[in-house]
Amino acid sequence: MSVLFLRRQGVLCRALFCLSAVSASVAAQTIETIQVHGQSTPMTKVPLAPSSALSADYRDALSTLPGVTVNSNGPLTALPQYRGLFGYRLPVDVDHAPVIGAGPNAMDPPLSHALPLPAQQITFYAGVAPVSAGAETLAGKLSVSQNTEALFSDARRLQGNLTLQATNQGNERNHSGHVLLSDDNYYAAMTAMEQRADARFDGNNNAIPNGFYQRRAMNLQGGWRDAQQTLQWQYNNLNTDASGTPALAMDIEYIDAQWYRASVERQLSGNHSLSVRWFGNTNQHGMNNYQFRPTPNNKARLNTVDSRALGGSVALLSRLSDSSTMQWGVETLAARHNSVITNPLMGTLQIDNFNDIQRDRYSLFGQWEFNADSWQLQVGTRATRVEAQADDVSHSMAMMMPAVAGLVERFNTANKEQSFQFVDATLNLVWDWSDGWQGTLDAGVKHRAPEYSTLYTWLPLGISGGLADGQNYLGNLDLNEEQNRQLNLGIAHARQDLQFTAQLFYQDIADYILGEPSQDTLANQVAMMMGNSVPLQWQNIDAHLWGLEAGLVWQWTSQWSFEANGALTRGKRDDRDEPLYRIAPANFRVAVQWQQGGWSAGAQAQWIAAQTDVSSLQLETPSEAYSLVDLHGQYRWSNGLLLRLSVSNLFDTAYQSHLAGINRVADASVPVGERLYGRGRTVHGTLSWQW
Template sequence: MKYSLLAFAVTAACTSAHVYANTSEFIDSASTEVITVIGSSLNNVKDIEREAVTAATNIDADFGDQLALLPGVSISRNGPVTGLIQYRGLFGDRVGVSVDGVDIAGAGPNSMDSPLSHVLPEPGLTATLYRGIVPVSAGVQTLGGKLRINADAVSLFALGNGITGSVNASLIAPGSGHQYQGNVLYKTDQAFVSGAFMHQQRDERESGDNTVIPNSHYQRNGAKFRLGYEWGKHQFDASYQQLNTNESGTPALAMDIGFIDAAWYRVGYRYNAGEAEYFAMNWFGNSNQHAMDNFSQRMIMSESMARENNADAIAQGLDAKYVMPLDTGELELGAYLHHARNNSVITNPNNGMFFVDNFTNAKRDTASVYAQWTINTDAYSSTLGTRYTRVSMDAGEAGSNMVMMNPAIATLVNSFNAADRDKNYSMLDVAATTRYHASDSLDIVLGISQKNRAPTYFERYTWLPLGISGGMADGFNYIGNLELDNETARKIDVGIDYNYESWTISPRLFYQDIEDYITGSPSTNMAANMVSSMMAGTEPFQWTNTDAVIKGADMTVQGQLSDSVSLRAVATIQHGNRDDIDDALFRIAPEHLTTTVQWNTQVFDAPLQMQLTSELAGAQNHVSALQNEASTAGYGLVHITGLVTLLDSAHSNLQVTATIHNLFDKEYAPHTAGINRVMNTDVEVGERVPGAGREWHLSLSYRF
């Protein structure tokens, strides 16, 4: 290992800090496992320190760099607006992500429009990660964890009357990046109304050796409208967001983003029956229109190879819960319904006869109910819950103009259309956590769970071997499997929270055994193998059920070095293996250590906050031989940020933030970065997409 986390841990903890945000941990209830939050609350409902998911400090367009500060989290990135959350070795659809209470159904089968791409900063926006065992109340199919990104309506109703708002303007270089973000909120005794907008644009980025990072450009515009009204014990709020992504690159995938027109809505109602008793219900949905192609933003060998994929997704959902006191804790009962439908058609603009009906009316319906009991005593706190979920899937017929000229494709079409494509999955989740208060300074945490995940529509219904992997982006073609079973993960999580004076240390150990893990294995379908060999020169993988084990640890350390200097360190290590063969799981993040030293002082009576960061990643040599995954070297980065408050009063605030990312212009490539598939660029096809070199971010923010 070129960089050892153990060797650098002490030095990094004493000399470095993270540039983007501070995070604090709190107990969502006295019994739920620690929840890590990035965000800025609008009031002091919870007495914790928070930083905003904010446009003032982000380097990544989708704010993934701010989320990567959380223990166990890394970002698997296929493009500048295509980041996938990886938590403890699992990523993609296994990690549940909701935005303002909406479970978004993406249109792109390769997760170009990933949940993170739908984030638009607004007042009170927080990102909440359930660390360790996820309670069943957090959502359905949370096998790989749960991240909630939202501005809580209860906090908005608690604001004082009047108009508040903020504007932000940022410049990022190199790449001529600029972004603008603003919001305004008007509050009365019983109601509020708010609006927010965002614009982001950037040209190609550069690596540490001045290599142009291929297809790292992006352009996005978005707006959000929200209102709320309360009368007596009743609260009502509604949200609508429109986010338009224009031409943006995805160098790790076979196509780039032409456009994504994404809209979502949510209507919420809450009845406060008593101080600790309430009923809440949300109705939500989204509609995504998505075009991608392989010719407008990259070179192709010939016009006959040009492909455009037009995809769409429509979803609606309803969730409801009732919470009441029970003995020394509370009882929560809930229900969830969700319907999603996907379509995808591939064409060639140079050949009007060419078409592939990739997915036709692929439907996925989810119905779920749960019960959860929280117990709080002086000696311990516990959460026990169970959830039953039923997922029903179906899809329309496949088709292509190539049926008449290619017998292998005709075989695939006929076999798929003749098959029974309708299937139901019944799944039982169970989660239990206990926090034993051993002393005033020591808590012992133990959690166990069984969580399930049904296959995605592309894992079942990809009838033609294509590079559709849900964002895994290993370069292989994949074909679906109508016989897939659901995944079942059994997990144990143990750790402690130890407090000494101003310091807190929170280590966790975890072990997860996943039965019927869905991954790719060499295809035995002769027709699919013939088609893939003809198109790509390689035989495809088929989604299959195997078994897998993921184990590891993460730890946070935080405290005060002095009255004005604080430190926070986050370390993560994980190891994933398939059980059916001796092979590693693909694209697992290596061990990682991020430490933050923050200094609060004053310059000419103006408050100044300085942060210095050390980000250390180990080499990753435990790679998938089956998927031709290459090892990566470790690296170390240093970042620095300064924030000065020029004006600060009860009604307004003016701040200037300056960030230098990768201060020493280090050349590196994260293991979770994708493999370049864009020809005729500074980065060879098949090489890992490099990380950005030294970058500057200057931001001016005004709050009123």
């Protein structure tokens, strides 16, 4: 571990600690965590290596960050949560751009599109994210991207990496490899990946329902630069085959996804630089409820969906003086969605559920930063407009079911053009009050427009945008945008061998979008005819969240280091004493790491408290406390060969994470409606060669 002093654009940034961090649910991993302070918005950057990514995605690395947890709806369907907010409220960028999934239940969330690329890292803003982080960042911002500066090299070189990983459970294996050709002016790289698992088992040695997955991917990228500019591009192809999502009504049959990126960064003069980005993605997605779980033929459903997205951004950074900078930017994003539901086993059903959904976003921002000797100030504002539209829908049973015909007619004759305008504002202040001690004050007002599923779900269906509570939902064309008024207070202490941080936050959210029992006569009648309970209709309410986070890193010798962090979050509605749904329970994690020469080893223990503050409206049940212990060890040879062995859940604990989804697979080891179990003891083996 070392203390780094970096100067970027005249701002003294102290990268205080480079430490091995380990995840909560897998064996301790060597993930270097760099917390950057001394700038107006403290943030954490977590470099990732393919050899340390033991999960199918990066959910384990995220769970090491204070205040960040992960909702799991399946082995490839992870939704990060920060301070009680998740899903669309916490956007995740992949290589500096959004990935618009096709699944209306977030079956293919952005995190599932992040691949083990060279120089990959997670960027996470602690507290209130600045307006430059993006639009609709109600809960903040997470970004999985490459440090592309590391892909260039001083001299021409050809290098590569091959990583082979396997576990003792269900023939699970994750393999990846990449090759890179580069010099000081250009690079070209190719990465390939294959991941699969046949089954997973819990601490009771029972198969976790539909814990299988399989997918493969390829990434091509290149870059060129000279003294004035840098041009870069990427193309990614991801093919997911049969994969389980036991917390949702269907499983993944296939996902064929492509995303692409291009950027130009140019130094206009000594004081001005320009960044231009262009990005997009396409997803073709099929999901069904009969191929991988028992379902009567008359209730078999196949949902064929697709999404397209195209966007771009332009940002200008200007140095006004030695102590201040100004950043301006404009962004646009256009997304399209379609969804058709059929019964391929009987051939008597077709529902045009979402027909040419359009959601367009236009946004511009300005952000000013001032840096003095003992304090830094950053203020910004962002104006955003969101426009949404939907075409007419249909249902093959409308002729025989008047209530269904009524829903179709009502939706098709309604005014489906929606628009939302709002302005975000943030203030981030950092000051030094004594030797090694800092204080932080973050305040902001952030907004988020309703997603298309909350507006345009005209038929009561289990489309919850990733809530995975097992209930049916109905859209609402009268929804308002959410407004989050945030306040964050923090302290930090740093010296050569020790770092401590703590933050206290409060969030007051007006027009929070939440399901309420439907008062819609037609929709309720259709639900009862389908044998379902009264659906929940999306409504605006007021809510608040509060909590605290703390972290400690101590390098007590050159070989030994210690890390601890914990978080507590509470969230409730304002109109009645009702907790918000699926809030992470209090948690605490400690890790110890030893490293000498090519050897390293570590251990981690995590304690998760019981969660009794649950939402009765969404039939949420309390969860019990549990603890997990993980171990790992590795040796790296001088020729680039690395061998790692690790054990997660060492004591084979049978536990149910409060953020695990609710099982919806019949005839499984867990009854329908009960929370899914986590994995039991798992031995991981990794062999990696870097040349």
